[in-house]
Each structure stands twice: as C-alpha cells, then as structure tokens.
Amino acid sequence: MTRTWTLTLPWDAPPLSLNDRGQTRGARAAKSATIAEVRHAVKILAKGERIPACHAVHVQLHWRPKVNRRRDADNAVATLKPCLDGLVDAGVVPDDTGRYVDWSRPRIHPPDKTLGPAVWLVVTAVGEPCSACDHEAHADLCDAQIYVVGGGVSTCDCEATV
Numbered sequence: 001m002t003r004t005w006t007l008t009l010p011w012d013a014p015p016l017s018l019n020d021r022g023q024t025r026g027a028r029a030a031k032s033a034t035i036a037e038v039r040h041a042v043k044i045l046a047k048g049e050r051i052p053a054c055h056a057v058h059v060q061l062h063w064r065p066k067v068n069r070r071r072d073a074d075n076a077v078a079t080l081k082p083c084l085d086g087l088v089d090a091g092v093v094p095d096d097t098g099r100y101v102d103w104s105r106p107r108i109h110p111p112d113k114t115l116g117p118a119v120w121l122v123v124t125a126v127g128e129p130c131s132a133c134d135h136e137a138h139a140d141l142c143d144a145q146i147y148v149v150g151g152g153v154s155t156c157d158c159e160a161t162v
Helices: 025-048 073-089 136-142
Strands: 004-009 056-064 101-103 118-126 147-149 153-155
Touching (some): 004 025, 025 073, 056 073
Parallel strands (some): 056 101
Antiparallel strands (some): 004 118, 056 118
C-alpha cells in the first residue's frame, strides 16, 4: 500500500527561484532567511500531518499560479531543495540523498479562480526496507518488492524468505 501526504505550503508562489542570484550581501541574507523559513515550514507541516519515518520518499512540488502566463517549472527547484531538508528535519527520511529521496520536476497547474493560487508538496513513501533481510544497505536492491507466494510466504527480490 502506497502512502501519500499533501503538505499545503503557506505561499501563493514558490518563494525561491533558480533565477535569484543573491548578488549583494543583503540579497544573500534575504535568500538565506527564506531558505530557513521554507525548511522550517515543511518540518512543522510534516510533523502536523504525522508523516512517519520512511525508508525513502518520492517528492513533487506543485504550484497553481494566480494568472496564466509562461513560467519555467525548473525555477521552483530552488524551493524544492529546502523542502527536502525540512522533511529530513522532521525525521521523515534520514538524509536527502538519492538513496532516500527521489523527486520529480515541479509541476505547474493552470490557474483556477475558484481555488486561487497555491503551492503544495506531495510526499509518497516508497521502498520500505526488505522485511525478509531487514538490511538497510540491501533495501535499495530489493526495493521492498514483497510478493505473496504459495502458503502466504513473502519473498522479496533478494530471494530471502520470511
């Protein structure tokens, strides 16, 4: 069973962009403060949703802008990175490396006057550790592909049996 959580972020638009250069000391300080704010917001929201510790997650940032115009979804990756750090801070995953976090390109939805602008994060638990061998270093190899074999015996791709 796949578990998915949606965290509604408190912004109408991604607060960070890859186009933010931070050329001046003040701009760098403001960017740093925004990164900390995003990271903290995701930590609080994840804890509020009671997202349990997961072996690994798939994450995607979604944005529904206020108006319809040309936008570059890749710029929202700058907001996604501190979101991933916030999930680590909340204890959802042990680290934001590729072993524990997979992410998709941010998705921009068409504007909706009824719903209004919004930014949200979809977190899906994936790749639980192999229940047969319970070895974390091996979990990425078997990727929790547990199959029910005759007599109710579960076997993962590592061919260990429970």
